Amino acid sequence: MAQYPYTHGLHSLSPRAYAYLQPDGGWGWSNSGLLVGKREALLVDTLFDLALTRRMLDAMQGVLPGPIRRLVNTHHNGDHCYGNALLPDAEVIAHRACREELLRIPPGVILRLLEAFGDTPAGRYVRHCFQAFEFRDIPLRPPTTVFDETLTLYLDDDPIELRYLGPAHTRGDIIVYAPREGVVYVGDLLFHQCTPIIWEGTCAQWLSALDAILALDVEVIVPGHGPLADKDGVRQQREYLCYVWERARELYQRGVPVSEAIHQIELGPYAAWGEAERLAANVLRFYQEFAGAAHQEVDYLEAFRYMAELYFRRHP
Numbered sequence: 001m002a003q004y005p006y007t008h009g010l011h012s013l014s015p016r017a018y019a020y021l022q023p024d025g026g027w028g029w030s031n032s033g034l035l036v037g038k039r040e041a042l043l044v045d046t047l048f049d050l051a052l053t054r055r056m057l058d059a060m061q062g063v064l065p066g067p068i069r070r071l072v073n074t075h076h077n078g079d080h081c082y083g084n085a086l087l088p089d090a091e092v093i094a095h096r097a098c099r100e101e102l103l104r105i106p107p108g109v110i111l112r113l114l115e116a117f118g119d120t121p122a123g124r125y126v127r128h129c130f131q132a133f134e135f136r137d138i139p140l141r142p143p144t145t146v147f148d149e150t151l152t153l154y155l156d157d158d159p160i161e162l163r164y165l166g167p168a169h170t171r172g173d174i175i176v177y178a179p180r181e182g183v184v185y186v187g188d189l190l191f192h193q194c195t196p197i198i199w200e201g202t203c204a205q206w207l208s209a210l211d212a213i214l215a216l217d218v219e220v221i222v223p224g225h226g227p228l229a230d231k232d233g234v235r236q237q238r239e240y241l242c243y244v245w246e247r248a249r250e251l252y253q254r255g256v257p258v259s260e261a262i263h264q265i266e267l268g269p270y271a272a273w274g275e276a277e278r279l280a281a282n283v284l285r286f287y288q289e290f291a292g293a294a295h296q297e298v299d300y301l302e303a304f305r306y307m308a309e310l311y312f313r314r315h316p
């Protein structure tokens with residue numbers, strides 16, 4: 001892969017493909033993508049609030065051949081969808097579960113989370129994660145077109161392949177593959193050089209999603225967070241998930257409770273990745289899987305409480 005700097009803003013990847021990057025890729029600092037045809041453009045994801053999305057759309061103005069007629073959401077998390085309302089005329093395309101989850105967990109939920117935690121360590125942690133964003137008055141614009149397995153869109157005569165690879169990070173994870181550009185936008189199936197977090201999927205499905213990405217004929221992989229990647233970046237995240245899964249399983253089999261397991265797993269080289277405390281949410285979810293309860297929803301409050309515990313231990 002050519003070397004791309006990890007700087008804020010729009011980066012040209014090929015004649016028709018762009019990535020919009022937001023360092024440092026931490027909580028809410030997501031990446032998006034743009035594919036341009038002769039007369040129209042297709043956007044992959046919006047950002048966490050309206051101001052950030054407006055800034056991104058302004059930066060894209062100079063390369064737009066015409067209107068953005070289609071917007072694809074890679075999954076339902078707000079940092080990929082909350083700016084949708086700024087494209088009121090675009091068709092919004094996503095997986096069926098992305099629409100369902102977006103309707104179930106509206107933008108106000110983070111404000112409610114803050115209220116619920118109050119002045120506890122978890123409250124201070126959630127404020128630390130999300131204080132840069134404005135969640136008030138975000139009009140929800142859910143997907144208008146949904147699919148279940150695959151969908152091929154055409155931009156002029158070029159196929160753009162949408163594939164469902166979840167449930168992994170969330171229930172509705174899809175990738176947007178532009179074969180003629182050698183580019184794939186993978187949303188939060190890849191956190192490059194930052195710590196992945198599993199919310200609603202299973203470890204096994206996430207690993208197969210990463211294998212499906214590794215099998216693509218691509219030069220550039222645009223992660224949901226972090227710098228642009230090649231396949232080595234995907235392999236690194238695969239190794240992280242396998243490592244945490246194995247360590248967590250040993251502890252689970254020895255009867256060590258989650259509350260202790262999160263402190264017993266040494267992260268080694270992964271400790272340098274951003275948001276290393278997400279280990280706690282991952283262990284919590286993997287324990288659920290070991291107990292045969294992967295169908296159950298993760299307890300978000302508990303996940304943030306455990307992450308706060310790990311975070312404040314490292315940053316007293």
Ligand SMILES: [Zn+2]
Pocket residue numbers: 028030077079080188224225
């Ligand atoms: Zn994200």
